[in-house]
Amino acid sequence: MFNAWSQIIKRDLLIAFRRRSEIIHPLIFFVMVISLFPLAIGDDKVLLQKIAPAIIWVTALLATMLSLDNLFRSDFEDGSLEQMTLLKVPLSFLVTAKITAHWLITGLPLILITPLLAVLLYLSAETTGMLLLTLLLGTPTLSLIGAVGIALTVALRQGGVILSLLILPLYIPVLIFATLALQNTVQGFSAEAQLAMMLAILILAITLAPFAIAAALKVSLN
């Protein structure tokens, strides 16, 4: 069972490494969009510091959404997704492998490049640290929730348009708690409560999302 799990991760990572654009494009999108804001606002240090958490988080949401198509589409089209449903291992379990690989390819690079962007937006070291922590807690949740959406829309022609309508409302609690944690940190208050909520949402997502994703994939394969 764990053999299948690690094989899927290895395979996805290998494919992503060969098709490096899968990793690079969302990253470039992330950096470019964030850079747009200082350009649009002007070099207003105080204002940029104030809205930096919001900018980085909203852009992270959008970048994750853009990258979701990679999650199931190629497997869907070449039939390997169908193969996975036929295995003795439950699909919900295998799905967690794919999402883990997806996070390693999308979420992790995002987190790694954030310190650079924090500098562009005049964030303090302490705030940047909290930002990284919120991203660490939040991006896996984004991958999990996003996977539900892409599992429902992978078979549709206009899937991409509907995808944003489906998952952005579900992303909002993560956004709210992350940005609240950061605002608290900036003002010198403790962000423990918000971080605890983010952890709770993550745990909820890890336990429930795989089943919804597996069910949705089976519907899409029809």
Added chain:
Amino acid sequence: MEFLDFGKYNFYIWASYGLTFLVLILNVVFPVMAKKKQLHRIKRQNYLNQ
């Protein structure tokens, strides 16, 4: 009907209640029209299949 005059709030109250009426009525009109259309469509199908 003087007690139905709400002073400077007239517009807002009547706008809200008017909107309510509109929403309720439209929700009745559309399904009724759709049902008529569907029955008509089935009748035509029956006739063509004879």
Added chain:
Amino acid sequence: MNITQSITRLYHQFASPPYFYRISGLWLPYIMGLFILLFAAGLYGGLVTAPTDYEQGEAYRIIFVHVPAAWMSLFIYMVMAISGAIGLIWRMKLAEIVMICSAPIGASFTFLALATGSIWGKPMWNTWWVWDARLTSELLLLFLYLGVMALYNAIEDKRTAARAVAILAIVGVVNIPVIHYSVEWWNTLHQGPTVTKFDKPSIHLSMLIPLLIMAVAFKLFYIGNLFMRVRTEILVREQKSKWVKELAEES
């Protein structure tokens, strides 16, 4: 006949489209009649007999449609998710139809809650919109409804579409408390004017009664409207069957 057999028989009877079509047709005029009565009573109570509010003057009367509409938007989503789950687990056609017919009604009430909340905001705080906890939650709920309707329309085979939408509705219903809680948290930290004032338990009886009457009236409207839409949908899905063909001839 023992208990299991009678329950199975009731299940098959209730879940059978022609049976539901007939029964709902019988009940419909009474449901809508009762709705009209209660709606009129609620209007009278809210616009005539309820006293002027000490703080907000006459404008508060909007709550008699705003709050019941908000309650309905949540209630209908619950029904949609539950019937979706029933349709998904037991593959019951009627449950699928109830689920998908509830969506536009729920979306209408959500829109009404938003619009009336917005209209209320203008005389109160001189702004057409306020990001308070309830309005923001209602906005997100509207997006959830629109997502359900969009997904259903995007999938051609309607039975597959119903299964996909059921999954979405269930995921949505799990998220509603999360969204509601996070928005409240977000709102209390960004202090602002609030449309949620009238949820407090200190509401006066002469205001509470019209509110409850309207709430029941709206529920009746939902049930009646649901019956109307479900009956049409049954005619669409069962159009090849004999009883539908005969019914069309008689009409």
